[in-house]
Amino acid sequence: MIDPLDPKLAKEFDKLRSVPNRDDEKAIKGRAIFLAESHRIQQTVSNSEMLRHKGWNHNKSWTTRIFRKETSPMFTTLVSAFLTIVLILGGSGVTVAAAQSSNSDDFLYPLKLFSEDIRLDLTGPSTETLQLEMEFLKRRSLELQDLVSQDKVASTGLTNRIQNEINSVLQAAVGLDLVEREQILQQIRTQMQLQEQLLQKLQDGTGATNTSQLRTMLQDRIRLLDYANEDPLMTQDQLQQKIQDQIREQTQLKEQEQLQNRTQQPSDTGNSQPNQYQTGQPENPNGNGSTQVAPDLSDGYGYGQTDTPGWPTEQPNGWGGSGKNRP
């Protein structure tokens, strides 16, 4: 029902109502175009959008977007690489951490020493390196203490390690200023004395004599430090020279022993006479393996000892003795 309209307006609207008839040809053509277009769309597009995987996941929740059933190859590769790195770094980190509490007879002990070497290599300034070496030296003391408490024999690896660490820390300490040097040398002496006592207990408890060479070395270093402490005239260079002499002497001693072992092996019946560093059995008849050549102190400084077993009281070069020969 059309509302009543103004007559003038109704008259004008009547004009518009009588629209000319539509051209049938154009109407049919338009219809054909419309159906052809719909047919084209029907051919190219399936009925269901879900079947075309076009935007089908847009309505999914965030969980299905993240945790997809099909992950891309790159995603899988990245995840694998990430997990591998985590396992290597994290796993090795856990192992190294566990190795820090291992004792010298544990299978993780080499890893502990390796990690210590890495830390020393990564440490920059010499003062920090020295502190780290002192820390490791204390660790060796604790390890010896554990061996004593368990009545176990110290391994050759441990004794060699202690020798190297003492040599290294002494050489580093000598290079310090006077005040710092006195403090650090005192700490080194304390550790060496502790280790020497522990080695003595170890030798007494187990009867093993493989640590005698280390004990001798410790006693030599202790005497050297005592002498340097008592002699204010000894310069830094002189102390450094004496330490280097002792190290050189120790190296020569080892080389001689290795040479002797090699010359004795052909006459051995099998492996009945293993190396001294393997068994700790000294080849020297005096039982302490101190076949080393006496230190060559060209400067005439010499100090001796009378209570160290196996150490010649009178060195050919006058280094030994009771210390009375000191200038």
Add this chain to the structure above:
Amino acid sequence: MLLLSVLKSRFKRHNIYEMNKTEEQKLLEGARDFDNAALAQIYDRYSPGLYQYAMRLLGETQISEDCVAETFSRFLNALQQKSGPREHLQAYLYRIAHNWITDHYRKAPIPPLDIDEQRVVDPGGLPHEELEYKTLTQDIRMAILQLTPEQRQVIVLRYLQDWDYQEIANVLIKTVGAIKALQHRGLENLKNLLESSEINIGGKA
């Protein structure tokens, strides 16, 4: 007696509306599945009315055909994008056509309502019947085109296409009350525009 006839008339119109709505919904479902029969039926059913609607506002057959073709093309694109109408297909198609016409006049602005000058313009090349229609309806068509788009749409659909308020409300997505208000203002403006044109014509004459 009069009340009874009015009620019968309204009941009949309501039934036709509901029946058309049901049929339209079925056609729309077929169209969404790109059923050729449904699409052909939609074209046959709505294209004549759309052509008339366009012709009344545009006045030229070719442009009106373009309007109808573009309206159905946009409908297909909407179906392809799964964004077509869910209901009220007829209203949807007329909305597209109306927007197309509005765009058409936006590109080629409507000249000011100066009937005398408009009549001087040579339509040129148009068939006799179309030329006669265009000339005859020039005044009212130009006046309608001066209305706002919504007023124009309501006036044309209501008085030229004979739609009821609800159907028009579906096209404009407004309430019936809003449609009645638009109709009222549109008629007032149209009357004023036609009266002013008559004055101009009389003055010149």
